[in-house]
Amino acid sequence: MSELVTKGAAELGELIAGGDVSAVEVARAHLDRIARVDGQVNAFLHVDAETTLAQARAVDERRAAGEELGPLAGVPIAHKDVFTTADMPTTAGSKILEGWLPPYDATVTARLRKAGLVILGKTNMDEFAMGSSTENSAYGPTRNPWDTSRIPGGSSGGSSAAVASYQAPLSTGTDTGGSIRQPAAVTGIVGMKPTYGGASRYGMIAFASSLDTPGPFARNVLDAALLHEAFSGHDAMDSTSIDAAVPPVVEAARRGDVNGLRVGVVKEFHGEGYEPGVTARFDEAVEVLESLGAKVVEVSCPNFTYALPAYYLIAPSECSSNLARFDAMRYGLRVGDDGSRSAEEVMALTRAAGFGPEVKRRIMLGTYALSSGYYDAYYGKAQQVRTLIKRDFEAAFEQVDVLISPTTPTTAFTIGERADDPMAMYLADLCTIPTNLAGNAAISVPCGLSDGLPVGLQIMAPVLADDRVYRVGAAIERALEDRWGGPLLAQAPAL
């Protein structure tokens, strides 16, 4: 393994800026790594070395021409296949978009390019971001680098696995119910869900519009903050994008202290139903925070218990409408257009062939929940629960500065283990969903191993207090790495 691929993004950025290594050399090292290990991991759906090297060359040329470039210029990144890219196909992990080349770049994509990040390729995901294991991809599951018989989390499993297997120092993800934090937790890396509206959704293929949030993956907190800063901020193309300055996340990640900070342990996400190793690592993290000077108390958020059922009404409802556009008329798959069938029949045949079972399940759930006569009992009630959850957060943040919980109740399960049990699969996002419903910020950082598999610590902060979770995340990362004698990922078996 080339030394270049083990380095973090900030460090690579400095080496490239200092002329110690070129962006092309760094890109080549990562392309080599992908060629070597991705057969075992299946993190990427699309890699095109020529396009990647051309981007790297362009960064080197910009620098040679004396252009002032950001801290991540020349650093490679793996990009979730849910973001449109005008130079690479975009499928959202679905057969229905196989081979679709978008005519435009997502705002996040455009900002990556502007910051000089070099896109290595597009990463695998659960179809339309629906899932917690990446098993719902139409292009085969991604495997967890810690144990390739296990899932890398989902829906952004390709992105978490790419970073955890040193195929990329950074990757993008999207988090609708935990799709960044849960994969980060089960692969032993950092994953952040910013405040809803903090980064643009324009060009991000929608699953559930009111919940979808783009965010970064990295192998350390500072790298995640640098990427967060690079693609966040107001975008006139997204009505729900917040017109405010990006919180000072990089400064917070560099600072990393918790002295005097009030930390709340969410009572409802602790104890019974959690894997013992997960609870043990979480309790140790609490002790570490206390030893660093944080004041830890227990906080009750009683309505968090209803978050999961509310989520499984709201998200499917929105997706049933968002996915209606995949009708074979203008792009993507078209089935049955033999001249004998009506447009409606072609639409139905295409959707039957193009969507996987989980997507169909959610479209049906959502269609039902929105239908006349059921709306109030399902969608309407779920929205009321959403308001109650927001109030729980508001009440909690009057007592504490951040809330913490395990990111996910268990470590990575094995591929196929929960494939036929949607309810068991949905439980993977039990702790992460409240944050999506309330729209606030949360991060997952590694906090140790349970039976040799990574455990994540979730840190939650109020809306637009994204810097606070970086501050706490960086502090605990430093303390734990001192204890472990290096990053948790160093303990992963070699691929």
Added chain:
Amino acid sequence: MKYDEALAKYEPVLGIETHIELGTASKMFCGCPTGFGAEPNTQVCPVCLGLPGALPVTNHAAIEGIIKIGLALNCEIVEWCRFARKNYFYPDMPKNFQISQYDEPLCVNGFLEVEAEGETYRIEIERVHMEEDTGKSLHVGGATGRIQGADHSLVDYNRAGIPLVEIVTKPIPATGEKAPLVARAYATELRELVRSLGVSDVRMEEGSMRCDVNVSLMPRGAAEWGTRTETKNVNSLRSVERAVRSEIERQAGVLSGGGRIVQETRHFHEDTGRTTSGRSKEEAQDYRYFPEPDLVPMAPSREWVAELKASLPELPAARRRRVQAEWALSDLELRDVVNAGAVELIEATVAAGADAGAARKWWMNELSRRATEQGVELDALPITPEQVARIQAMVAAGELNDKLARQVFEGVLAGEGAPDEVVAARGLKVVSDEGELSSIIDRVIADNAAVADKVRSGKVAAAGALVGAVMKATRGQADAGRARELILEKLGAS
């Protein structure tokens, strides 16, 4: 059933839903231009094509337009409301949902006063809401131009995403036999109102204003309203009137034959003047409305609404009251001017220097006749109020008489150029050279000695024949009044 018979037995209740395309420069949720008649699919982008990942952003100018309409209709502008998604599959719907408004419209509880045959009706407005237009399907190869039986269909998305305002009335009861006229008067008044605001060109023939007409009948004296039908595809003011009339006749026939009215959508056919059945309520779609999560709620500030209210121009009703006084019109004359759609045209002609009486005369007689002949609206004639004023100025100066002026109108309408160009090209000048006119009169008197003697003996009325002869000799280019004066003078009868 005959109309009179139907009205003797039943009382109609109306309801009208009107869609108006706003004339904003760009579409409702993206920056694409909105011009009518562009090559298909040239005014599109990822947003209005509904490409994966694309998101809508509200056009501020469209919200301004709908608020102006709401205010002009005496509506309350709500402080907070949302867009909603109306979900249904159709090939000309890029996202297979339409961004519209459902239970939270922007403007509510207004009214519009309209006049039909001298009576004033207050039409209550339930709501005015904002939505986006769909694309346009062209069904090729079938006999009817509808999707059934077509070989294939083409879709033009240029129209997709054009801002559309929907104006919904409350049920309109107690119009009796005037129901068709009231419906037409409402559509006419609404069109005038929206046009005066300058937010839409409201051309029914181009589809920028479209009406759906709801009609139900109940037996005279009954307390409960009957089942209603909704007639679509009503594309002119005249069709609004005809559709209501035809639907009243049809429903009365069904009811008096012991049948029941099915709640359904019906289509109006311009050629036959009849409606045919469309979709029934049983087959009706469940649109699964829910708040549009891609758009933040609308919360027009009270200051902004007040500003827009203060900026409203003079509205048609007020303008009518003013011009009636200024032009000294009887109620009947005013109604004719309004019905002809001539108020603005006459005003502009007056503004360009013509006196009101003459301006009204030209627009209401000569030009109305020509518009009727050509089957177009008055304002669609290829002549401007400034040109009408110029022609009238020549008449006032004695350079043209009415007969010549009509020839100038003909020339301008035929595209021969501006009035002065037509006058020059056709050589249309009143013979105003007194010497020439005088010698022509002498010749006419000599040729008609018997008539001349009658005039000399005091039968002044006989001079008309001599004036006619003079006009004939000058091919109409003499000033008839002056010719008459000269004839009487020469014959010592003045």
